[in-house]
Amino acid sequence: MINRKIAPEIKDATAFDIKLRPYEKVTLDNGIPVYIIKSDEQDTLQLELVFPGGSWYESENLVASATNFLMKNGSGKYSALQINENIDYFGAYLNRNSHHEYATYTLHCLTKHFADLLPVLQEVILDPVFPEEELAIFRQNMKQRLAVNLQKCDFVANRHIDRYLFGEFHPYGRVSSMEAYDGLQIATMQAFYKQHYTYNNCKIFVAGHLPANMIEMLNEYFGKTKWNGEASIVRPEISIMAAEEKKFRIFNDENGVQGAVRVARPFPNRYHPDFPKMLVLNTILGGYFGSRLMSNIREEKGYTYGIHSQLYNFRQSSAINIQTEAGRDVCEATIEEIYKELRTLQQEIVPEEELHLVRNFMIGSILGDLDGAFEVIQRWKNLILNGLDENYFYNNINTIKTITAEEIQELAQEYLSPEDFYELVVI
Amino acid sequence: MIHFNKFTLANGLRVIVHEDHTTPMAVVNVMYDVGARDEDPTKTGFAHLFEHLMFGGSINIPEYDEPLQMAGGENNAYTTSDLTNYYIQLPAENIETAFWLESDRMLSLAFSEKSLDVQRKVVSEEFKEHYINKPYGDVWHKMRDLAYSSHPYKWMTIGKELSHIENATLLDVKDFFFKYYRPANAILVVGGHVTTAQVKALAEKWFGDIPGGERIQRNIAPEPPQTAAHKLEVKANVPLDALYKCYHMPGRTGKGYYATDLISDILGGGASSRLNQVLVKEKKLFSNIDCYHFGTLDGGLLTIEGKLVKGVKMKDAEKAIQEEIDKVQQTVIPERELQKVKNRVESMLAFEDMGLLNRANNLAFYELIGDASLMNNEFSHYEAVTAAEMHEEAQHLFDEKNSNTLYYYAG
Numbered sequence: 001m002i003n004r005k006i007a008p009e010i011k012d013a014t015a016f017d018i019k020l021r022p023y024e025k026v027t028l029d030n031g032i033p034v035y036i037i038k039s040d041e042q043d044t045l046q047l048e049l050v051f052p053g054g055s056w057y058e059s060e061n062l063v064a065s066a067t068n069f070l071m072k073n074g075s076g077k078y079s080a081l082q083i084n085e086n087i088d089y090f091g092a093y094l095n096r097n098s099h100h101e102y103a104t105y106t107l108h109c110l111t112k113h114f115a116d117l118l119p120v121l122q123e124v125i126l127d128p129v130f131p132e133e134e135l136a137i138f139r140q141n142m143k144q145r146l147a148v149n150l151q152k153c154d155f156v157a158n159r160h161i162d163r164y165l166f167g168e169f170h171p172y173g174r175v176s177s178m179e180a181y182d183g184l185q186i187a188t189m190q191a192f193y194k195q196h197y198t199y200n201n202c203k204i205f206v207a208g209h210l211p212a213n214m215i216e217m218l219n220e221y222f223g224k225t226k227w228n229g230e231a232s233i234v235r236p237e238i239s240i241m242a243a244e245e246k247k248f249r250i251f252n253d254e255n256g257v258q259g260a261v262r263v264a265r266p267f268p269n270r271y272h273p274d275f276p277k278m279l280v281l282n283t284i285l286g287g288y289f290g291s292r293l294m295s296n297i298r299e300e301k302g303y304t305y306g307i308h309s310q311l312y313n314f315r316q317s318s319a320i321n322i323q324t325e326a327g328r329d330v331c332e333a334t335i336e337e338i339y340k341e342l343r344t345l346q347q348e349i350v351p352e353e354e355l356h357l358v359r360n361f362m363i364g365s366i367l368g369d370l371d372g373a374f375e376v377i378q379r380w381k382n383l384i385l386n387g388l389d390e391n392y393f394y395n396n397i398n399t400i401k402t403i404t405a406e407e408i409q410e411l412a413q414e415y416l417s418p419e420d421f422y423e424l425v426v427i
Numbered sequence: 428m429i430h431f432n433k434f435t436l437a438n439g440l441r442v443i444v445h446e447d448h449t450t451p452m453a454v455v456n457v458m459y460d461v462g463a464r465d466e467d468p469t470k471t472g473f474a475h476l477f478e479h480l481m482f483g484g485s486i487n488i489p490e491y492d493e494p495l496q497m498a499g500g501e502n503n504a505y506t507t508s509d510l511t512n513y514y515i516q517l518p519a520e521n522i523e524t525a526f527w528l529e530s531d532r533m534l535s536l537a538f539s540e541k542s543l544d545v546q547r548k549v550v551s552e553e554f555k556e557h558y559i560n561k562p563y564g565d566v567w568h569k570m571r572d573l574a575y576s577s578h579p580y581k582w583m584t585i586g587k588e589l590s591h592i593e594n595a596t597l598l599d600v601k602d603f604f605f606k607y608y609r610p611a612n613a614i615l616v617v618g619g620h621v622t623t624a625q626v627k628a629l630a631e632k633w634f635g636d637i638p639g640g641e642r643i644q645r646n647i648a649p650e651p652p653q654t655a656a657h658k659l660e661v662k663a664n665v666p667l668d669a670l671y672k673c674y675h676m677p678g679r680t681g682k683g684y685y686a687t688d689l690i691s692d693i694l695g696g697g698a699s700s701r702l703n704q705v706l707v708k709e710k711k712l713f714s715n716i717d718c719y720h721f722g723t724l725d726g727g728l729l730t731i732e733g734k735l736v737k738g739v740k741m742k743d744a745e746k747a748i749q750e751e752i753d754k755v756q757q758t759v760i761p762e763r764e765l766q767k768v769k770n771r772v773e774s775m776l777a778f779e780d781m782g783l784l785n786r787a788n789n790l791a792f793y794e795l796i797g798d799a800s801l802m803n804n805e806f807s808h809y810e811a812v813t814a815a816e817m818h819e820e821a822q823h824l825f826d827e828k829n830s831n832t833l834y835y836y837a838g
Contacts, residue, residue, distance in 0.1 A: 002632060004487035004531050008523035010498045041449055044777050084699035089767045091774025110774050144714040144734060147666040151562045258560045290492050302548025305556050325556045357497045364499020368516050371450050
């Protein structure tokens with residue numbers, strides 16, 4: 001008979017030697033860098049084009065994201081429908097995204113169809129025409145979507161908490177609005193496109209099973225000319241204007257049965273030495289299922305379906321943000337419990353057993369996250385776009401393995417004082 | 428092609444091993460053949476509530492999550508109308524921890540009153556978060572009730588009403604466990620950096636002595652064919668009018684399933700699909716529109732749902748949808764368009780198979796519906812569908828008498 005009360009032996013986190021697989025780098029004829037992680041196990045590939053065209057660079061609200069979105073909706077040669085049909089016909093996905101810093105186009109496809117998809121991808125990136133009618137449809141549909149989202153307490157809370165942290169004019173705190181959609185102009189988007197989507201600002205990241213002649217093909221479609229000319233992008237200085245008031249309560253829906261709770265404070269960016277340590281403290285606080293917040297507020301009290309704390313990965317400044325949707329009449333009690341957990345981390349040293357568990361959990365999680373070429377290129381992309389290299393990655397892992405309970409307490413004492421946090425409930 | 432080995436323990440537990448030595452990880456997936464369709468109509472939401480209780484400690488192990496996290500693992504679970512699935516991902520070196528945890532909670536739960544008490548509250552908050560406190564959150568609640576007269580798909584997995592969850596007792600929990608959570612009723616899939624011999628030994632060691640129980644024989648009467656169109660009007664505090672149309676369609680293993688799935692893609696799959704192109708882009712009647720289904724094991728619902736552009740009348744929106752449906756009924760799908768949706772399926776299956784966790788989950792699912800090897804034939808079923816078959820399928824699928832329409836008005 002086996003003794004089921006005794007846990008099997010485990011291999012400890014510190015014993016795992018995690019390696020970030022190196023990328024290959026090729027430069028196209030016009031200088032565009034292509035970062036590559038190959039993997040021949042599947043018949044799929046991912047190609048991402050990245051431009052410094054995020055909201056940090058826009059002079060009017062929503063221009064960056066609207067430009068990014070509408071590039072796909074009509075080019076010199078193809079209508080929006082023809083572009084979509086082309087992509088759908090080959091079973092591919094062409095996703096666009098725009099964040100604070102960067103705007104991207106990502107193609108996912110079966111390797112066998114890659115060559116067929118390049119012509120349409122080239123049209124989208126090099127020759128978008130921004131039809132008036134497409135803008136009108138976009139504007140109307142986005143306004144309708146916004147109207148629905150504004151009824152959701154979590155959506156409203158996310159908008160407000162970022163505004164308190166960074167200010168309503170800052171790209172991190174600025175939010176969409178009906179007026180901003182109405183104000184979008186084709187000419188502004190065209191100018192934004194010409195300035196930011198140029199060959200010399202482009203970086204390409206590819207992963208997966210790649211055709212043998214991939215580089216020739218990329219050269220053919222993206223490497224031959226100095227498309228859109230050379231533009232130098234100057235990253236403007238934008239200062240943060242955090243709210244002075246700390247406590248907010250908003251009634252969005254009088255019949256709401258839950259409230260969206262947010263408790264947040266600013267935190268230095270990823271270049272600060274405390275950042276990797278805070279990743280560990282954040283995990284203890286609210287970064288996994290067994291976290292302090294989950295154990296207390298969900299598993300002990302049953303106030304919520306889930307509660308999490310998050311460390312923003314923004315470039316200029318980060319923030320710690322604790323978020324949950326809790327029953328309407330337990331929102332205030334939830335905030336009290338959050339503060340109690342913050343104070344406990346300041347006053348009491350984290351037990352060795354718990355720290356050991358969090359180390360193991362985090363290392364196991366990184367090991368799982370690095371599984372597959374798409375995941376590895378994603379890591380590299382984040383490092384490269386932030387001007388970092390593998391040392392940053394290894395340093396983070398080392399911090400997880402070696403940080404002490406005393407260091408964590410010091411960190412909590414510096415950064416987890418309840419009075420430094422903004423608090424918000426949206427019902 | 429997904430390679431796997433399969434064997435069955437003496438107690439009836441089916442075990443599938445999918446070796447993949449390109450990863451340092453392992454996954455352990457346990458699928459139980461029980462879902463919301465097996466519930467008593469007066470105790471709905473129970474299969475899902477039960478899933479929560481599976482994390483509240485087992486007979487020999489007071490805490491489920493802690494030892495797993497200590498082993499560098501992560502886990503989660505989900506419940507559908509048809510099945511309940513639990514999955515773990517962890518470094519392959521620590522795989523025995525997963526066997527230890529999963530086998531102990533299959534042996535017996537701790538049945539703690541405290542855990543039941545807390546999870547009733549947690550599930551109530553989940554109910555509120557997803558179905559009460561969201562605009563249009565009650566749509567499926569209403570639609571299922573409209574479309575099904577007797578079949579248990581009539582209620583949602585989360586439950587028909589909060590009171591059913593609030594009234595669950597520990598006795599209900601015990602009965603449910605010993606009826607459904609038996610080796611004979613479960614499928615274990617282990618994938619990743621493991622060998623079949625290793626899994627065989629571990630499965631015997633940890634699961635071998637659990638009493639097998641009975642394989643569930645269900646007698647759920649199929650939903651009788653619908654004989655008249657169902658319509659329901661709702662007014663709610665939402666900003667936009669919305670329209671939902673559902674048509675009864677074959678279950679996952681039923682004749683006509685693949686043809687119907689491809690029809691849904693013709694109508695709503697991708698930006699170039701008919702409903703998107705004609706109703707959003709050309710006629711500008713909807714700000715978004717989708718066509719989908721849930722792939723349920725018993726007869727399901729092909730669903731068209733869209734939000735109307737402000738100012739558009741409900742009857743004009745409905746008429747425009749009907750015109751697209753008429754086209755599918757009257758005209759055979761052109762060859763290139765059929766090829767497009769088949770290419771989309773091929774690609775979707777390939778991307779789905781990229782993740783180890785997905786592969787393990789799918790192997791369990793195909794084993795549940797008959798045989799894990801079906802997973803490798805899946806695309807051939809789609810390839811074999813002809814435009815003529817789709818045309819034929821569309822005739823009874825889109826019969827007006829088979830329709831359920833929910834008019835959701837902004838109030």
